Amino acid sequence: MTALVVGAVPLRAARSLAVVVAGVLLVTLAAKVQIPFWPVPMTLHTLAIMALAVGLGPRLAVATVLGYLAAGAAGLPVFSGTPERGIGLAYMAGPTGGYLAGYLAAAGLTGALAAGRGLLGRVTAMLAGLAAIYGLGLAWLALFVPADRVVALGLLPFLLGDLVKIGLVAAGCSVLPGLRRVLAR
Known part of the structure; x- marks a missing residue:
């Protein structure tokens, strides 16, 4: 009986690791789908982060973003551009460094x-998450562009698209609870 309990821990850890690796791949793919803007490109990052x-949930989502950031810090070409x-x-x-930190938050x-x-x-939670992304992103971007241009360059071109992405995730929310139950087993 003890062997079954001990054996269940590695299985759960392996499943969590597989979910995190798949999530890192999803976020990387989202980074590569982009519309060129300067100084920050428009990507599907927000959609992937919110969906994850x-x-x-917070534990696996944070682990996924940490994995993504670690892969990028190690020099793997996971980021947009x-x-x-x-x-x-x-x-x-x-x-884009502040936006990357914002994804983690x-x-x-x-x-x-x-x-x-x-x-x-869930929509309210995603809007709070979007506020964190923009808060950290704009604060960091202010180190690179004139203060009077931060909002024009780092928020306005992206806001409508990010709200649409949140809407897409919200529309898909009907399948997300089932996915979460499957992953929790």
């Missing part, structure tokens, strides 16, 4: 606020 946070715009820590210290915040909530609660 709502679908997996890499390797053309640089790789590793140098890329992370560039204009949003994964935890959105996942925690969305847990056990209905559709309206």
Whole structure:
């Protein structure tokens, strides 16, 4: 009987690791689908981060974003515009660095606020996560562009698209609770 309990822990850990690796691949793919803007490109990052946070919860969503950031810091070309715009820590210290940190904060915040909530609660959680992304992103971007241009360059071109992405995740929320139950086994 003890062997079954001990054996269940590695299985759960292996499943969690597989989910995190799949999530890192999803976020990387989302980074590569982009519309060129300067200084920050428009990508599907927000859609992937919000879907992971709502679908997996804060623990696995944060682990996924940490894995993604670690892969990028190690020099793997996981970020948008890499390797053309640089790789590793140098890329992370560039204009998009605050948004990358915001993805981590949003994964935890959105996942925690969305847990056990209905559709309206999940949408509100995603809006809070989006505020974290923009708050950290704009603060960091201010180091690279004139203060009077931060909102025009780092928020306005992306806001409508990010709201649409949140709407898409909200529309898919009907399947997310089932996914979360399957992954929790």
